Amino acid sequence: MPVDAVVLFFVLGLAAGILKVRLPFPGGLYQSLTLFLLLAIGLKGGAALAEHASLRIVWQSLMVVGFGITLPLLAFPLLRHVGGLDRINAAAIAAHYGSVSVATYAVAVAVLDATGVAYEPYFPLFVVLLEIPAIIVGLALAKGLSAGLASRELAHETLLSPGIVLMVGGLLIGAFAGDSLTKITPFFMDLFQGVLALFLLKMGLITTEQLSALKQDGPFLAAFGVFMPLLAGLLGALLGDGLGLSVGGCTLLAVLGASASYIAVPAALRVALPQANATLSMAASLGITFPFNVLAGIPVYLLLAQWLSSH
Amino acid sequence: MSLFTRQRLFILFVALTNLTLAILLTLNGHPGIPLGVIGVALLPLAWLAGRNPAKASLSQHDGDSYAG
Numbered sequence: 486m487p488v489d490a491v492v493l494f495f496v497l498g499l500a501a502g503i504l505k506v507r508l509p510f511p512g513g514l515y516q517s518l519t520l521f522l523l524l525a526i527g528l529k530g531g532a533a534l535a536e537h538a539s540l541r542i543v544w545q546s547l548m549v550v551g552f553g554i555t556l557p558l559l560a561f562p563l564l565r566h567v568g569g570l571d572r573i574n575a576a577a578i579a580a581h582y583g584s585v586s587v588a589t590y591a592v593a594v595a596v597l598d599a600t601g602v603a604y605e606p607y608f609p610l611f612v613v614l615l616e617i618p619a620i621i622v623g624l625a626l627a628k629g630l631s632a633g634l635a636s637r638e639l640a641h642e643t644l645l646s647p648g649i650v651l652m653v654g655g656l657l658i659g660a661f662a663g664d665s666l667t668k669i670t671p672f673f674m675d676l677f678q679g680v681l682a683l684f685l686l687k688m689g690l691i692t693t694e695q696l697s698a699l700k701q702d703g704p705f706l707a708a709f710g711v712f713m714p715l716l717a718g719l720l721g722a723l724l725g726d727g728l729g730l731s732v733g734g735c736t737l738l739a740v741l742g743a744s745a746s747y748i749a750v751p752a753a754l755r756v757a758l759p760q761a762n763a764t765l766s767m768a769a770s771l772g773i774t775f776p777f778n779v780l781a782g783i784p785v786y787l788l789l790a791q792w793l794s795s796h
Numbered sequence: 797m798s799l800f801t802r803q804r805l806f807i808l809f810v811a812l813t814n815l816t817l818a819i820l821l822t823l824n825g826h827p828g829i830p831l832g833v834i835g836v837a838l839l840p841l842a843w844l845a846g847r848n849p850a851k852a853s854l855s856q857h858d859g860d861s862y863a864g
Contacts, residue, residue: 567806569799704841708807711814711834781830785817788826 491595494682495779498689510687518684519748522591523648525673525680527655528666530609535660537607545728549611549738552724553618556717556742557583561626563713568705570765573627577754577761578706580623581770582713584746585615587648588688589778591681593740596783597733604733613652615741617644620753627758639757648749688775695772706765710773714743718786726793735790736783743778743786745770800846807845811838 501508534542557579564575590612597604624639659666699706721742725735747770754761814835821828 563806567802569803704807704838704845705803707841708810708838711838712806712810715813715817777834781834784827785821785831788821 495685498686502693523651527652528659531656531659533606576627583619586744589744699768710769718743739786803845807842
């Protein structure tokens, strides 16, 4: 079975990082690629939402939000009682694992497109919806239920983080632009795979940096970073099947559950839980879970979704 | 049961889960090598957990990285 080209770019980045090759990758370019991907995913979802808007999507959205609330509640006791982490760090890591990684989602979409598996085109809506609940649950676990979004700065950082604004903005533009969207389609849609490949090259380099941090911080997190995506991927695929999603939709919901945030949640927790150790969360989510999903997880979730749909 | 025993059992469980999945995938004609490699890589970590408490005790971190 051939490996997807964008995944191979990630492997190239990993190899370059391990071999300590000095690849000149400007920080501004990385930020531009991130901005492009967030907008492109939002635009695509918005256009699909305009075509497929229905009450069924509202019901599915509510269930997806419930899924986002459940995941940190599963991760937290594991981190506390098996990992032995203190309350603050356990809550911070649980919040990362309840939220989603847009890059993992983009890779999954690329894999589904390459294999010709259909999926619900309005899925970017679920990506946006899954970004926020885990942050609120994580804060409640760390500080108690009253914490919520009490601080204005925290509410701003959570609800108006650049990732959320760009994706929601893209969704709205895609939903209301109508036919004029075709003017920007060549840039945002046709170049998507190439931009994703470059982005993953950089992600490979970043992953090797995070892995070195994990070397110091314990074997437990390495196992947790592999276990959590398998558990959440299984639950996501089951939920997708229960909601009547297509094989591609079940796969994408499994991927969203299995992925861990490394952009939106760290930004919010920097404000809300400054005493938490960011290295632990980032090393697990970016150093273990992201490569696990890209290299091994996504094909497993696809097989699981195919198996569920045939039974 | 001590914390490190729980950690070792958990790591062992995750490693064996990956190896089992890898075998199942391979037997059904799918590529199981990535999961197999991950399972094998996790096995020595089960032994390593708690061998260096100063490094492995995650709750001892001072934190503060988000404040940076």
